[in-house]
Amino acid sequence: MSSAPIRLSPDTGSSGYWDAARRNELALPVCDECGNLTLPPAPVCPNCGTTAPRWRFTPVSGRGTVRSWTLVRNSFHPAFDHLVPYLVADVELDAQPGLRVVGRLLDEGAEPPRLGDRVQTSFQELADGLTVPGFVREHT
């Protein structure tokens, strides 16, 4: 590919997440005041209201529970043109009740998950230098 299909511009509020992903780690922002995880980090902590949350990206468990999924058949961004159709899961992370994130299901030839399926974070290089956290099914 001559030009990058996706060009990420991390900022001070996100570079901790993307740097960790490059090391195959899931790191989420923790409020310095109340210790709650929040995604995305915000100017004011949505949990405790502090205006100085001083978000710290901390490694967390990448395990979680599938709350929903969709099979994306139309690519709405050039980075995904060659990947459609692909599964995106809405996952509630074990790291904190109610904390929901989205991620692609990276299991090869994955069947659609069922409600409540257990997943864990896995990583895929979507473009040069851009590693993105996704999920794979846990085998019990």
Place this chain on the structure above:
Amino acid sequence: MSTRSAGRQVAIVGYAHSRIERRSDRPLGAITVDTARDAITDAGLTVADIDGFVSDPRLPSVGGHEVVDGVSVVTSPWLAQTLGADARLAAGHVGYSPITSSVIVAANALASGACDYVLLHRSLHNPAGRYHAATSPDVGGEAQWTVPHGMVGPPVGIALPYNEYILRYGATREALAEVVVEGRRNGARLPWSYWHGKPLTVEHYLSARMISDPISLYDCDIPVDGVAAFVLTTTDRAADLPHRPVVVDGYAKGMPVAHRPQGLLVLDDMMEAGFTLVNRLWEQSQTGITRDDIDVPQLYDGFAPLIYVWLEALGYCGVGEAHEFVRDGRISAETGLPILSGGGAIGNGRMHGVPQMLECYLQLSGRAGERQLDRAEVGLACHGLPLYGGAVLYRAG
């Protein structure tokens, strides 16, 4: 009247609606000026009478389309100036709140005496190219929490809570087919609708291509060029005008309930916001209207599954039951609960809350023609999803 009715009462006294087209060969501003002039005439007024302009000018696409006032959007200041009006107020809420915020601003401006006659308009444009698609590889800001994960644009966004609903409650595509077919059946009867004369069959719905499972093509309203305009004034002034006024009886605005990555919609968030909004709506009715008083409930269907959220939030059925409620003719405009009698977004095109407001106005003013419902004294227009949208109660004046 309860203590909620601070200031003067406000009513809709006239309207106009352009033809809804997939892509017009005329600039949106030109269509808007024609429609605004028609609405003012319909209300028995002239441009010189209109001293307030209110709109939500947002172009609700994800795709970096250029926003040009008078071409791809039409703001109230642009419209006031172009019409040559002597405006005292030109205001607009820009956000994801189809119509509700405009009605709230207009009603309060009139009730307080900030202006005497308001033109409320909504102009929607379908830009060249794809409506929802990234036009550049660059991803930053809020989008970095969803786009690199393959979640781009509203159809993918709505697919997640809809599938959560399906997985929890066992809803089927056949059930949602009945919603979409009813919207299109009613839309087919509207001369201005993009879908005029084009009803949809269940079979055609079920064979449509999937966009982001379980969302299929006809679950999404179609992007269009179209304009609607309404004239509002106080009820004392309305008494001198040609049409039966339709009074704004109350309203409630939906509010987000959780901090989430942009575009990540969670079913429980929507229901929580919906119950809060509906309770507030009954509290804010000037005349104590509640669900069972409503003759013309117009529910929002910009994505068809939102009908389930509104039905359950309003308490027409229990949580998880809307997919059964909508079946077997129970939402038929003639013989059931007429939640889509005005065609909705699915039956008109992406008019962003206009069809629900317009149907309330037409039915309650007695101007719905051959579609006139037997009883139409109280109406409810729901707009958007409860997290960002809202709802307005109307009563015949």
